[in-house]
Amino acid sequence: MALLDWLILIVPLLAIVGAAFYTQRYIHDAVDFLAAGRIAGRYAISVADLASGLSIITLVALSEQNYQCGFGVAFWNSIGIPVGIAMSLTGYCNYRWRQTRCLSRGQFIELRYGSKFFRVVTAVISTTAESVTNAIGPAIAARFFIYYLGLPHRFTFFGISLPCYGIVVVLCLTLAILLIWPSGRISLLITDCFQGLLTYPIFIILAGFILLKFSWDIDVLPVLINRAPQQSFVDPHQIRAFRDFNIFMITAELTSGVINRASWFGNDTTNSGRTPHEQKMAGILGAWRATFANMIILLIALMVYVFMTSGNFANRNNVFKCSNNEIRRELTTKIMDELHGDGLIDQDKHQTIQQKIDEMQDIAPGLTHSARPIAQIPNDTYQDGAIRHQEILVRKADGAIVTENPEDGSIVVCDNLDKHYFDVVYSELGQTPSGRSAFQQYRSKFQQMMMPVCLKNMFPIGLQGLFCLLAVMLLISTDDTRIFNAVGSIVQDIVLPYCKTRPTPEKHILLLRIWTILVGVFFFVVSMFFSQMDYIIMFTTIMSAVWLGAAGPIMVGGLYTRFGNLTGAWCAIVFGSGSTLLGMICQFRWASTIYPWLEKHQLIDKVGTAFTTLSKPFHPYIQWEMNAVRFPINSYEIFFFAMLISILTYTIGSFLTYKPYNLDKLLHRGKYADEKESPASLAAPENITSGKPGIFRRIWTFIQKNMLGIDSEYTRGDKIIAYSVFTYVIIYKFLIIFLGVFIYTKYISPWSQTAWGNYFLIVQIIIPIFLGLVTTVWFVWGTIKDIRQLFSDLENRKVDTTETGQL
Template sequence: MHALDWTLVGILLVGIIGLAYYTKRYTQSVADFLAANRCAGRYLLAISEGMAGLGAISVVAQFQMFYNAGFTATYWSLASQPMLILITLSGYVIYRYRETRAMTLAQYFEMRYSKGVRIYAGILGWISGIVNFGIFPSVGARFFMYFCGIPRYILGSVESGGGHIVATSSKVTHYLANGETNVYAGDALSKLDLSSLTYTFCWAQIDLTYIALMLGLLAVSLFFVFMGGQIAVMVTDFVQGIFTFIVMLVIVAFIFWKLDWVDISTTLASKTGEGKSMLNPFDTGNIDGFNPWFFFISIFGMFITYMAWQGASAYNSSAKNAHEARMSKILGSWRGMVFIMATMLLPIGAWVLMNQGGDGAESAAALTGQVDGALAMIGNESVQNQMRVPIALTKMLPVGITGAFCAVMLFAFISTHDTYLHSWGSIFVQDVILPFKKKPFTPKQHIWMLRFSIMFVALFIFMFSLFFQQSQYILMFFAITGAIYAGGAGPVIVFGLYWKRGTTKAALTSLTLGWAVALSGMVLQNGWKSVWYPKMEAYAPWMLDVWAGLFEMCRQLPGINWALDPEKFPIDGQWFFFFAIVLSLTAYITISLIESYVLGKPTHNMDQLLHRGDYRINDDHAEAEKPPVGIKAILPSSEFTFRDKLVYWGNFAWVAVWFVVFVVATTMNWLLPSMGYDTSFGNDGWAKFWQVQVFASIVLCIFTVIWFIVGGLGDMKSMFRTLSTAKRDVRDNGMVHDGHSIVDDELVEDAEEKEAETETVEA
């Protein structure tokens, strides 16, 4: 990068570190550290939670998806819009979860089921989370290595790539086509022709640049969490989110300055190969991984496992009240458009510049050669796929914008890592250690215990990134590692909040099936080439015939292309996620019904769980005496102000319009052609479709950025004012007594006295 780019990144990093240090003064209790004392407003939550979910690794994952699938990757997400609108507008899960006042999901599990479920879920969630989190530092560090052009310093052996040898005593011998070349400590590898070599070495390779980057980036993230817990995380994520909003819009403008729509659509239409279109979503069955099934499973999983993933769990507990939590989720769907536009257009722009024909063919060939040359230095094919777009961007973006985008990725790395470190570190203490404590920690002891746990998580993910070899797309890795917990926890969360008959045994069974299916998938995928296929081929060839027959049956479904392959197990992580959900959901419902209707198990006290009726806490509900249920829960309630209703109906209108467009387009391009009518759009029609969709979204993005910045700054000011005067309750630390938080002891006693008085009067 240019010196100007480095200067910009440095200034921004120093500023955000100073802000994290400033928030330290507001962290005075466990509730402050874990949930920002529950005083965050909707805009602050929407922006900061969005930034926490962005992540450098998430951006790279989106780059992979859109580089392979083009615009078609967003089409099937339109099918999720009705589900999304039901979830966000109704406050699905988040509203009732916030009513429980739990600080973690597993604390809610103890309140709803039992201490055993809390501990079991806490351990499962923690293991699933830190394994899933394990590759984050690796992907982020590699991004900065290749995007910034940071020299690689290797201790020991070298792979074919640039950098320097820094080993003081090793001699590395390379055998090239023209003979033997000896390379010694201190030699610059970038000056040598290392494009096609084999080599011998003295030790295993140690990439000092890679290690130093991971350590430095993790240290900054740890500093943020240590300074102020959730307060520091949320405030810094908010400021980073504002900067990211602005830079994303600038990048989108640059792409359309660099390429006009005709260039984009014509080049995308030139991609040949049946089932691999980047414009026509009905011609994508052969795109590796990211076909319609990937998105349909995502939609199904979104409903059943909503809020199951706890990477940003503190945000679910940080809202002022349940209504603010609900509104933050509604606003979140608007916020997401800005991120999607940039992460979609950047890889598509890179693909277009590398594949142009006509007048741009020569420059496209040159760019492709540069990118391929840089990728040849990377030995791992999965890492090559991850770094293709970042390396292309270094050739595309001008000075200034390159630095701004690097800062965005740095902020994305920090925001996700500090949030995840906070979440997984907190979950271990709150849900694995705390349930065994009879006497609570002092606030100081509790906060330091949380910090030590967070530090351990940082150490684990550093070591995991150092040694784990990635073998599949990032999003597929997310799906299968996430399913260890989320696949089984989804039914436990949703039905626990909405169904009084859910039982402890049903919850334990659901959690167990979720991890069992996910673990089976991981074992099959990681050991298929080296263990399972060779063993079956040698000792049980009939099992290979069974697998082949099963895959043949599945290929009868459109878009499924599973085939027996000795190199790779054909069922990816997304499908194992689906299998885990279906089995867990079926088991939870079946066992609960048997225990309730056959064994006569009593139902749960939902009013106590949700702080309703005699257990009501007035501050948690704005005006409504009782939150609406059923179809009324989807519509604006008395808690909605006039502005809230404008936001609600604006969101509804936008989603409704695009869902209607989706239905019409799907009818014309799939249903009617299957009946013999020629109504499909063709590449020209789809190019026009995407032009309208993209430019309409960009206009809305500009309005959203201005609106959210103003609202978010007001929320941050309000939160600091509240924290300055708030009275802390040392009992508010996540401990549960007799099915309720210990903070609610007096509330429960009062409710029980009222109930006893009522029974006496009736008698």
């Protein structure tokens, strides 16, 4: 990067660190450190959650996913819109959680289920799953910066050869710890707000650059529609051939979104709201907050895919200073250097692969040719460049793989350009276990690091620095939050329950700071030994499922049911987490241990038949086929079945030992109510439908209360926000652009591939950019107002030194 880029990066970072240490003057007790004094406003919480929710690993993972499945699968995400908006508008879980006034998830579990031991067990499981899942963040981020900045894999310092990867990981974690140290949740809330506000203008600049550099009709659309049958990037009706990222994945995510709504509550901003109503409104604002961020991630992934697969960029042109062939060579060279430096490949193989990569001719992707329209081409199944089909496979003289249909002679070019490089590397590494392992690492890093190498070569001076600043902010806003969440869980739910006396505020805060360093060390150790062979999303799904596979009924059942009890909770943990661990072991040990054992005992056919029979009713979205390398059941499928098992066992176990629980006491309702926190709820209910006669009044009351979640605590401005979110999300996004489009294209008049491409241009890019411009002004104003109010309230807050989260 140029000097200007480094200034763009360093100056805002210094301001962020300075803001963190400025907040230290407002820290008085553990409630301040853990929950920002419980006096944060809705905009501050919403924008801070945006910053902490985005991360480099999210950017890389979603880019990796979109590179594989495009827009078509994403269309079906809209199925969950009514569920998501209902949860937001009604304050599902958020409102009740804030009513409990718990400082941690473990405190709630002990209050609800009456067992300190169960609190510690769940804390250990959830913290371990969360920490291992999140600890790969610095690993992915460090490698991202090495490839984006063009740093060497090793450098010499006073004659000592040091790994650049380890140094970058230390710098990332040190920066995150620096933001936590001054005042915990207060400094995180303020710095995350600052970073969240900076991301909005950067998003606008990035969107403008991408739209100016790429022509939709010339560059983008031809690439999106040049796909194999049933692997459409734009037509949601033609996606049956996708294996991992498909409709079932969306079903599992939707189920988890409902069941695990409260599973990560307790050590984040869910404790920080001024009142339960303010916490609820922060969740509602999230519907507007996330629109722009989701669009820019999709746009970056789209830019990378188009650049890497379009024939327009196979050679250098006037648009960019490099070609996609040069990107692949640079990427392969850098990965080979890393694998050689780590001792995974020897010098001879390293030189041979490098020589063959240098000698490869530039590959220009072909166009799709067919005697009929694309939509009429017979269906086949293709995966990751490896073709599985029932038609004739032909390799032309130019190296392109094509399928020829015996009946009509239609031809479709379906070769994955990356596969040419994969073939060269795989042929040299050979069939040995160590060679296959090295190839898996090469392919995984190739897919993950394609984005930073592309962007480094595509962005001009100035924009390189802006994107690097965005990446660093995404890194620290996520790492500091996840480290702090783990610290809160360890201290509040594992350490303090066994302390015989309540610590003073000073000792409590010191304990939290010490554990911040220890958790940072744990993240560093995991990052240094991290080796991930699957898609990032698949890895994080199976790791987090160790807790999420069991947590849903424990948390939601604890907040909403009177029948849920300790027996049911133990059943959920044993069977939910247990089934996930079993699936994880099968995934990790399948190729090296399980499959060879089955082969030795001649059980391959029998087990393979069993897998095929069980999955057959769910074809084509679930296909369990025997494979020597990969466990037939993927991470989403394991996760989904674990959730179902935990719900069933929680319910059965609870009813077998049924004893009604006093929810009013837990939620501070009725005679247990706190007048300072919910004065509006104790007053006479407001007549929100005054003047509406008869049946219309009753219908309107029902809609406002049950569909919009409006109650006596809503001001006029709150109602406007609720109405706007309902109109945008339900009427526009769900009824018009999803359900209406689905019915029209499925049953009335099917759209062409070009029509679907233009639909996604308007719906997923143009309209979100317009909304992003509006919400940027809105949220900047609201956040600045909330931050000023937060500082004022922190100065005047009454301190309760006895509140530590202990029972």
